[in-house]
Amino acid sequence: MAKTIIDKIWDRHIVVGEPGKPDLLYIDLHLLHEVTSPQAFEGLRLNGRKVRRPDLCFATMDHNVPTVNRKVINDPIARKQIRTLAENCEEFGVPLADVDHPDQGIVHVIGPELGLTQPGKTIVCGDSHTSTHGAFGALAFGIGTSEVEHVLSTQTLWQSRPKTMEIRIDGEIAPGVAAKDIILAIIAKFGTDMGTGHIVEYTGEAIRKLTMEERMTICNMSIEAGARAGLISPDETTVEYLRGRKYVPDGDAFEQAAADWLSLASDEGAEYDKSVSIHSDEIEPFITWGTNPGMGAGINGHVPYASDFENELERDSFLRAIEYMGLEEGQKFTDIEIQHVFIGSCTNARMSDLREAARVIEGKKVRDGVRAMVVPGSRTVKKQAEEEGLDKVFTAAGFEWRESGCSMCLAMNDDVVPAGERCASTSNRNFEGRQGTGARTHLMSPAMAAAAAVTGRFTDVREQFAVHA
Amino acid sequence: MKPINEVTSILTPLDRSNVDTDQIISKEFLKRIERTGFGKYLFHHWRFDADGNKRDGFVLNDSRFDGSEILVARENFGCGSSREHAPWAILDYGFRVVIAPSYADIFYNNCMKNGILPIRLPEEEVEELLAKGKADPVQLAVNLAEQTVTQPDGTVHRFDIDPYWKEMLLNGWDEIALTFKYEDQIAKYEEVTQRA
Ligand code: SF4
Numbered sequence: 001m002a003k004t005i006i007d008k009i010w011d012r013h014i015v016v017g018e019p020g021k022p023d024l025l026y027i028d029l030h031l032l033h034e035v036t037s038p039q040a041f042e043g044l045r046l047n048g049r050k051v052r053r054p055d056l057c058f059a060t061m062d063h064n065v066p067t068v069n070r071k072v073i074n075d076p077i078a079r080k081q082i083r084t085l086a087e088n089c090e091e092f093g094v095p096l097a098d099v100d101h102p103d104q105g106i107v108h109v110i111g112p113e114l115g116l117t118q119p120g121k122t123i124v125c126g127d128s129h130t131s132t133h134g135a136f137g138a139l140a141f142g143i144g145t146s147e148v149e150h151v152l153s154t155q156t157l158w159q160s161r162p163k164t165m166e167i168r169i170d171g172e173i174a175p176g177v178a179a180k181d182i183i184l185a186i187i188a189k190f191g192t193d194m195g196t197g198h199i200v201e202y203t204g205e206a207i208r209k210l211t212m213e214e215r216m217t218i219c220n221m222s223i224e225a226g227a228r229a230g231l232i233s234p235d236e237t238t239v240e241y242l243r244g245r246k247y248v249p250d251g252d253a254f255e256q257a258a259a260d261w262l263s264l265a266s267d268e269g270a271e272y273d274k275s276v277s278i279h280s281d282e283i284e285p286f287i288t289w290g291t292n293p294g295m296g297a298g299i300n301g302h303v304p305y306a307s308d309f310e311n312e313l314e315r316d317s318f319l320r321a322i323e324y325m326g327l328e329e330g331q332k333f334t335d336i337e338i339q340h341v342f343i344g345s346c347t348n349a350r351m352s353d354l355r356e357a358a359r360v361i362e363g364k365k366v367r368d369g370v371r372a373m374v375v376p377g378s379r380t381v382k383k384q385a386e387e388e389g390l391d392k393v394f395t396a397a398g399f400e401w402r403e404s405g406c407s408m409c410l411a412m413n414d415d416v417v418p419a420g421e422r423c424a425s426t427s428n429r430n431f432e433g434r435q436g437t438g439a440r441t442h443l444m445s446p447a448m449a450a451a452a453a454v455t456g457r458f459t460d461v462r463e464q465f466a467v468h469a
Numbered sequence: 470m471k472p473i474n475e476v477t478s479i480l481t482p483l484d485r486s487n488v489d490t491d492q493i494i495s496k497e498f499l500k501r502i503e504r505t506g507f508g509k510y511l512f513h514h515w516r517f518d519a520d521g522n523k524r525d526g527f528v529l530n531d532s533r534f535d536g537s538e539i540l541v542a543r544e545n546f547g548c549g550s551s552r553e554h555a556p557w558a559i560l561d562y563g564f565r566v567v568i569a570p571s572y573a574d575i576f577y578n579n580c581m582k583n584g585i586l587p588i589r590l591p592e593e594e595v596e597e598l599l600a601k602g603k604a605d606p607v608q609l610a611v612n613l614a615e616q617t618v619t620q621p622d623g624t625v626h627r628f629d630i631d632p633y634w635k636e637m638l639l640n641g642w643d644e645i646a647l648t649f650k651y652e653d654q655i656a657k658y659e660e661v662t663q664r665a
Contacts, residue, residue, distance in 0.1 A: 015658045016651050021633050024651060026658055036552065038502035049645070052655075056664075064500065077500040084502050128551040128575060142575055144553035145504075146582035146644075154648045156655060160631065162574075192487060193545040196571060226548065228574045292487055292548075313543070317486060412496050419519070431491040431549060433514050 002267035005233050006164050006199050009139045009264065013122050015156055022158040028121040030151050031107045032059035032094065034085040035412070036126030040149035041088040052155045054093040058116055061085060061099050062106045064412040067375050067402035070099055074414060092152075103246075105378020105404045108132040108346035112216065113380055115245025119234040119261035124151055129346050129428065131222040134231030135215035136238055137264055139199070141229040162199050162228050163273040169204040171280030176462035178356070178445035179214035180348060180426070182206075183221040184286035184296045186278055192294040195227025198274065201266060202232050206280060212241040213352045220347045221428050224293040233265035287333055287458055288430050288443040290321035295430075299448065299460045303331045324432055325440050326420065333458045336442075340423035341372035341453040342435070343446050344402075345409035348426035349377030353446040354385050358393040360450035360461060366398035367456030373400040373415070375407040399453070411435045424452040470584035472641030476565050476611040478538035482602035483528055486543035490576065493547065493555040507554055508561030533606050539566045541598050546587075547576025556583045566611050568618065570595050581634045584641060586613055588628045613639060 016024035037059070044050065051057065064078040073079040082099070089096040097103040103110055108129050111117040117133040123140035124130060126148045133140035143157070151157055167186060200222055207215070215232050222230025239258045242248050249257055288296035289303050295318075297304075303322060306329055309315035322329065327336070343349065343357050354376065366372045374394050376382035382404055385391055391401045408415040409427040411434070417423045419438025426449050427434075430441040442458070451461040498510040515527050523530045540559065546569040547555060556579045559567065565585060570592045572580075580587040588611070590598075601607050601620075610619040613635065618626040637644065659665040 012662075016654050022631075024648065024654075026655070026662075026664070028664075035499050039504045039553075042502070042504075047645070075500070081500050081502060126551060126553075128549065130551075142551035144551055144556075144575060144579035144582060146553060146579065150645050150648065153645050154652075154655060155659075156648060156651075158633070158644070158648070192548060193571060193573075196545070197574060226545065226573060292489070313486060410496050412499065429489075429491070429549065431489045433495060434491055437495075437514060437519065 002270040004164050004201060004266045004270040004272060005137055005231065005264050006139065006201060009120055009122065010161060012120070022160040024156050025122060025159050027124055027151050027155055027157060028056060029111070029116055029123045030057045031111055031123065031125035031130070032057060032085070032148070033063055033107050033125070033127065034061050034081045035063045036145050037088065037148055038081060038084045039145050040126070040152055041092065043149040044092070044152060049153045051092040051094060051152045054095070056155060057094045057152070058111070059085060059089050059094050060097040060104055060107050060110060063406045063410065065099050065405040066413050067405045067407045067415060070403055078413065102379055105380065106346045106349065106406055108220065109350060109377035109381065112136065112212070113245070113378055115242055115248040118242065118248065118257070119238060120264050124157065128223045129220050131227070131230045132216050132220040132346055134219040134222065134229050135212060137231055137234035137261065139229060139231065142223065163197055165195060165198040165200045165227070166272040166275040167200055167202050168275065168277040169202065169206040169280065170277055171206065173206050173209070173280050173283065177283055177285060178447060179210060179217040180445035181286045182283055183218045184288065184293070184443060185283040187221065187225050187294045188286070188296040189278055189282065190225065190276060192224060192292050193226040194276070195222065195225040198227050200225070200227040200230040201272070202230060203266070204277075207232055208235060211352060212237060213350045216350070217347055221293065224428055234261045235265065285448050285461055286444065287448065289325065289327060289333065290318070291324055291430055291432050293428065293430060293443060295321060296443070297333070299333055299458060301333060303327050303329055303333070305329045326422070334460070335457065337422070337457045338424050338442070338452055339370060339421040340417050341366070341370060341449050342375070342408040342423055342425040342427065343373070343449055344375030344377070344407050345427035346377065347428045348446050349375060349381065351381055351384055353426065354381065354390050357446040357450035358390045360447050361397045361399070361454065362393050364397055364454045366453045370453055370456050372398065372453040373402055373408070375402040376404045378404050408435055411439075417441070424449045424458065470582070470641050470643070473565055473584050473586055473638050474613045476538050476586070477608065478536070479534060479606040479608050480539045480541045480568070480598060480602045481528055481534045481537040482599045483540055483542040484599050484603065487545045487548055488542055489549035490547055490552050490555040491549055494552065494558040499552060499554055504557055505561060507558035508563065511558040511562040536563070538564055539568065539609055539611065540564045541568045541595060541602060543595065544570040544592065546572050548573040551575045551579070553579045553583070556580045556585050560585055568595060568598065581638060582644065584638065586611065586638060588618065590618070590626050590628055594626050
């Protein structure tokens with residue numbers, strides 16, 4: 001029978017499958033960071049347990065590391081959390097790319113970069129954007145701290161088989177439209193809870209043409225669509241991305257692995273519990289205007305009107321959202337001015353993201369009154385970007401060029417948007433207070449954020465800049 | 470974790486949908502390395518203004534609901550980040566039961582691992598509880614063994630829950646200790662699949 005990649009991976013990982021119970025799944029890779037792990041390690045200590053497979057774990061520090069001067073962590077509690085992770089890794093033998101390590105970076109950027117992320121693996125991390133790794137055809141999902149402790153002690157998790165869902169993208173993606181626009185359009189169309197209880201596979205010709213980095217951007221935001229995980233069947237693009245990376249096998253072993261990876265792709269005619277599709281005609285450069293990632297629209301649109309919402313509850317949450325965001329009904333997006341630009345996060349801080357933004361900004365200046373920063377997703381990205389001279393392009397334009405980390409994506413370190421100010425951000429969440437108390441976040445692609453930095457307002461990157469010329 | 474079966478308490482009507490974990494526990498409180506002590510930060514930015522004064526009109530600041538152990542909210546509760554600090558804050562504040570039409574998956578799991586019972590009821594029933602609960606404090610009797618929520622007038626709402634989790638919650642079992650019983654199978658799996 002034709003099977004989806006989701007079922008293929010699931011079936012390979014069942015350690016115990018008893019009727020009427022969740023399956024006990026084996027976990028191939030466990031990624032850790034400083035915020036969601038301390039209580040899990042503490043639990044091990046309290047119960048006298050050890051880490052079953054430290055060799056299948058990999059830890060880094062990303063959420064609250066400073067991105068200016070690495071040596072100075074002003075917040076004593078953050079300092080303690082970072083130190084605690086180093087001590088825990090030492091005590092339990094878990095490999096760690098700490099703040100000074102050349103491999104350090106946002107956990108979802110370094111996993112793929114190092115080749116730890118591979119097709120067919122089950123991957124977990126105490127972080128919801130673990131779905132990013134699904135771009136490789138891995139079953140990757142976020143877990144809570146109790147589950148982190150469970151995986152550390154047993155290398156397994158009890159999981160009920162989720163339903164499967166296909167999101168097909170029909171047609172060709174137009175020039176000037178980014179991967180971020182695709183996923184924002186999907187969430188705006190289907191809502192932030194359409195994926196609840198499901199693992200999503202993205203399919204269609206448009207997906208096959210995307211690079212690995214673009215696929216990561218899409219899978220990253222599966223969680224914003226409510227899905228447990230999102231993935232894309234592996235193909236030659238996947239194999240070529242992984243070839244030669246630090247933690248993949250080489251020589252014949254690589255070819256063997258690659259053949260196995262390709263065999264995991266969903267079979268022709270495989271059935272999903274649910275299938276939806278979106279046409280490329282519906283996808284243009286997108287921004288969000290509200291306080292959840294589903295409140296978005298094409299850049300040439302406007303803030304909705306209360307009368308657009310028939311349902312009273314929806315109207316109420318709309319009114320709450322625009323009040324928080326300081327917007328008027330019907331306001332044109334291109335009339336909205338911004339004070340901050342953040343290019344970074346596990347959604348959009350890889351090489352291609354930085355290149356796209358640099359292309360827009362090259363030879364131009366950040367508008368007066370706008371504070372703009374670039375926070376590379378990893379130290380590797382930072383180094384490569386500097387080798388290509390991108391840092392010069394950004395700093396010449398007036399951007400700040402930072403060390404890697406999560407930074408203003410969730411503003412746990414010192415990078416915060418002040419109350420009432422507006423930020424064009426390439427991150428993934430626009431919840432109230434996400435980038436600082438009272439901060440107003442608008443999500444968009446790196447090219448769109450860069451264009452906004454230049455004009456000081458939301459701008460259709462296709463009109464103002466010949467990006468794809 | 471603490472076993473849970475019967476909870477009788479007035480309900481707290483949190484009339485909002487898509488309540489995300491950033492609101493449940495804001496990031497500035499995630500830096501603690503303990504599991505406890507998060508209750509006082511629950512819904513911080515909805516409870517307090519920038520100067521730390523209580524905001525009028527937010528349900529947790531309404532003394533009629535003091536001591537409530539049952540939180541009722543609208544759909545897609547707990548969306549957003551995987552932070553378990555969210556259920557820790559809910560529990561530490563004093564809630565043992567959440568009732569909503571739907572939950573984000575990770576949050577739902579996180580609740581059960583901490584002895585919080587997340588109940589799914591149909592939208593109309595939640596609507597009814599919210600409406601009544603807002604008008605006047607309403608005492609609910611939750612019974613996990615029976616899978617029921619009972620109103621003072623005797624109206625009974627039935628809910629579904631996975632039998633595996635029901636047993637875990639009723640007994641307050643440590644899931645890791647249970648999994649250790651399968652250690653042989655795990656070792657065998659590692660051997661057969663050459664993960665050893
Ligand atoms: S960059 Fe943002 S979304 Fe990604 S892991 Fe860091 S905090 Fe989470």
